[in-house]
Amino acid sequence: MKTIICIVLCLCLSGGLQAGIRKSNLNVLYVGGSPDIDTMSGRPDSVVLAQSVAKRMASFEKMLKRYFRRVTVVNAKDYRPELSDNYDVTVMDGRPEPIVPGIMERDASGRLTRYEKPGYLPQDFSRPMLMIADASEEIGRRIGLKTDWYCLCLDADAHHIRMGHPIFQGPFPVKMTMVKKPTPEGMLTLPYIDGSVAPDSLPMWRVQKEGYISKRGTRVGMVSRPGGFEDSPEAEVISGGVSAKTGDAVATGRHGNFLHGGFAAPPDDMTEEARDVFANAIVYIAGFAGQTPIARKYNDRITTRHDIALRAYLATRRAYAQNVEAMKKHVAMMEELKQKAIEKQTRGEELEQMEEIALNYKPKPQKSYEEQLQEYFPALYKLFGTDEEAYADYFHDNAPYFYPQEYDFVIDEDVRSLGIPNNDIRLLDKAIGMWEAGERVAKARRILTRYTLCRFATPAEWRAWFEANKSRLFFTEGGGWGFLVNTRDKNVPGNDYSVLQADAGTEAVSSGSALAGTALSETAATDDRNPVVVSADIEHLSGGRRQIVVKIKIHPGYHIYARVAKSDPFIATEVKIDLPEGIEPVGELQRPAGRVYNQAGTMVYEKEAVFRQEITGEAEADLVCHVCYQCCDDTICMTPTEKKIVLK
Numbered sequence: 001m002k003t004i005i006c007i008v009l010c011l012c013l014s015g016g017l018q019a020g021i022r023k024s025n026l027n028v029l030y031v032g033g034s035p036d037i038d039t040m041s042g043r044p045d046s047v048v049l050a051q052s053v054a055k056r057m058a059s060f061e062k063m064l065k066r067y068f069r070r071v072t073v074v075n076a077k078d079y080r081p082e083l084s085d086n087y088d089v090t091v092m093d094g095r096p097e098p099i100v101p102g103i104m105e106r107d108a109s110g111r112l113t114r115y116e117k118p119g120y121l122p123q124d125f126s127r128p129m130l131m132i133a134d135a136s137e138e139i140g141r142r143i144g145l146k147t148d149w150y151c152l153c154l155d156a157d158a159h160h161i162r163m164g165h166p167i168f169q170g171p172f173p174v175k176m177t178m179v180k181k182p183t184p185e186g187m188l189t190l191p192y193i194d195g196s197v198a199p200d201s202l203p204m205w206r207v208q209k210e211g212y213i214s215k216r217g218t219r220v221g222m223v224s225r226p227g228g229f230e231d232s233p234e235a236e237v238i239s240g241g242v243s244a245k246t247g248d249a250v251a252t253g254r255h256g257n258f259l260h261g262g263f264a265a266p267p268d269d270m271t272e273e274a275r276d277v278f279a280n281a282i283v284y285i286a287g288f289a290g291q292t293p294i295a296r297k298y299n300d301r302i303t304t305r306h307d308i309a310l311r312a313y314l315a316t317r318r319a320y321a322q323n324v325e326a327m328k329k330h331v332a333m334m335e336e337l338k339q340k341a342i343e344k345q346t347r348g349e350e351l352e353q354m355e356e357i358a359l360n361y362k363p364k365p366q367k368s369y370e371e372q373l374q375e376y377f378p379a380l381y382k383l384f385g386t387d388e389e390a391y392a393d394y395f396h397d398n399a400p401y402f403y404p405q406e407y408d409f410v411i412d413e414d415v416r417s418l419g420i421p422n423n424d425i426r427l428l429d430k431a432i433g434m435w436e437a438g439e440r441v442a443k444a445r446r447i448l449t450r451y452t453l454c455r456f457a458t459p460a461e462w463r464a465w466f467e468a469n470k471s472r473l474f475f476t477e478g479g480g481w482g483f484l485v486n487t488r489d490k491n492v493p494g495n496d497y498s499v500l501q502a503d504a505g506t507e508a509v510s511s512g513s514a515l516a517g518t519a520l521s522e523t524a525a526t527d528d529r530n531p532v533v534v535s536a537d538i539e540h541l542s543g544g545r546r547q548i549v550v551k552i553k554i555h556p557g558y559h560i561y562a563r564v565a566k567s568d569p570f571i572a573t574e575v576k577i578d579l580p581e582g583i584e585p586v587g588e589l590q591r592p593a594g595r596v597y598n599q600a601g602t603m604v605y606e607k608e609a610v611f612r613q614e615i616t617g618e619a620e621a622d623l624v625c626h627v628c629y630q631c632c633d634d635t636i637c638m639t640p641t642e643k644k645i646v647l648k
Helices: 002-020 046-067 081-086 135-140 185-189 272-286 305-313 317-346 353-359 369-376 378-384 388-401 413-418 426-437 441-450 459-472 499-503
Strands: 024-032 068-075 089-092 103-106 112-116 129-132 151-154 157-159 178-182 201-206 221-223 235-241 252-255 258-261 402-405 408-411 473-476 482-485 532-540 546-554 560-563 574-578 583-590 603-605 608-617 623-629 641-647
Touching: 024 046, 024 081, 024 272, 046 068, 046 272, 089 272, 129 135, 129 272, 135 258, 201 272, 221 235, 258 272, 305 388, 317 353, 317 369, 369 378, 378 388, 388 402, 388 413, 413 426, 413 441, 426 441, 426 459, 459 473, 532 623, 532 641, 546 574, 546 623, 574 583
Parallel strands: 024 068, 024 089, 089 129, 129 258
Antiparallel strands: 103 112, 151 221, 157 201, 157 235, 178 201, 235 252, 252 258, 402 408, 473 482, 532 546, 546 608, 560 603, 574 623, 583 608, 623 641
C-alpha cells in the first residue's frame, strides 16, 4: 500500500513540475539536420551521422514541446524560407538547400580572387530566427549578418553576461548559478576587453554539461567577432563565452530579427538553467518580427578599430615578453620529448609522431624585441625603431582617421587634413559645407561617397538629406565604415548597399597613406584571400636518392596547426602521400617542429612548413599528395581545407 502511495505521489509531483511551466502559445518551427558530434576533426560514416542527427532533432523536439504549445520539426533539406511565414520563430539548426548559388572564382594560376557563400535566405527575410552555433555563419554570411565566424572554439561556459537582459528574466523563471572559474588563456595573452590586464578568474555560468575541453568529440560552439558588433542600433551583445579568442567574442548576440546562440549542445546536454534561458530567447526574438538588420556586414573580414587595437598590441614589450615566455616553454617541452624519444629508442620501442619530430628538433635563436618590430611593422620600424611609446602614440593619434583597405587599413589623409574623426557626424556637415562654398570640392565628394551610401549630384541635395536625417545617423564599422540612417523606410536614401556595386573598381581611399601592418614584401605568393599556398615536388639527392618535398607557405600573421592539444578544437595539419605500386617509402615522413601556441601544448606552423619523404623505386603511375590543414589568425579561424597535388 505504501509503495502504491509513493508511486502516486511521485506521479503527482512530476505532473506538478510539468504543470509549473506555463506553456507559451508561440508557434515554433525547428529546422534540424546537424549532428551532435564533432565533424570537423573526423569524418563519421553516414549511418553514425544520420543517427546523431535524428537524436539531436528528437532532443530539441522534446524540449520545445515542454515550453511551447505549437511546435513543428522539419529537416533542413525540406526547409524553404517561405515556410517561416507560418511561424512566430524559426530555430535554425541545419543547413537548408541554397536559394542563391555560391561563387568561387580563381585566376589562371589557381589563386582565389572572389568567394561568396551560398545564400539560404532572401535579403529582406523578416521573420524572427534563432540560429544555433555555426548556423549563424552559414545562414547569415550572404545576407550580411554580424553573427559571423570568429572562431569555432566556444566551450561550455558563458561569461560577461548582461544579467538584466530579458532572456534571463522570463517569461520562464530562470535561476542563474554563477561560479568563479580561471580566466581562459586567450584572455590572458591577448588585450583584455577594456585594455587592462585580465583577472585570474571570472564569474561564469554553465550552459552545457560538457564542452570540447572536458570531453573530446563534443560538438564545438561558435563565437562571432566583437569588432563593430554593437555599432548599429539594431545589434546587441548578450554574453561572451569561454573560447580561444578575445574575452569580448560574442557567444550570444542579436542582429535585427536574428539571434545568435553560439553554444552547440542539444537540450539533453544543456543544463536545466540553460534550457530555461533558451526558451526565453525564443520568446524574446519573437518580438523582432519585421525588424530586419539596417547595417549589413557583407565583408566578414573587414578591419575594425578592435582589430587595429590587437595589431597595436603587437608593438608592446608585454606582447614580446609573452612571445619569449611561450618560446621558453616550447623549448623545454621539445627537449623533454626529445629525451623521452631517445630513451624509447634505446629500449627499441616505437616512437609517436611528436617524438619523431622532437628527435630532430633544434631550437631557433630567440628574436629580440627589435627583430619582432621589424617583422611586424617594417615601415613603422624605420620611423620609430624600438621606441615603444612612439608606436602607442602612432596608433592612438591616428585612430580617428583609420580606414579599412582590403584586410588591412590606411590613414585617410582627406579626413586627417580636416582634423575631424571619420565617425563624427561633423565630418559630413563639413564636407557638404566645403562643396557648397566651392572649396576643395573633389575632397568633399570623396569624403561624402566614402562614408555614406548616398550618391547625390549637387550640394543642395546633400544638404537636404543631411538636415532631414542628422538626428538618426549612426556610424558603423562592421557595416562598412560609414554613416547609415536609423530607419527601415526604403524611401529614405542612405541604407542601400547596392550602390557599392556601381562603385566597384574605384579606389577606396584616393589619398590614403598605407599603414604598416603585418604584411611583408616577400610573401607575394600569399595574401589574405589565399593565406596558405601548398606546393609539392620531387627532389633528387646524392647517390641517386629522391625525396618528395611538400611546402606549405603561410601568410604573415596566420598559422596552421602542427599539433593540437586535447583541450583545443583546432585541426592538426596532415600530410598523406599515396605511393603507386613500385614506389616505396624510405623511413618516416619528416615533419617540422612548429612552435608552442598556448599553455595546453598546441603547436603551430608559421611562414613556412616543409615536409619530406624519401622514396625508392620506379613506377608509371602518379604520386598523389593530400594536405589537410586549418588556417587561423588573431581574428578568424577558417574552416579546414584539403589540397590535392598530383606529381608525375
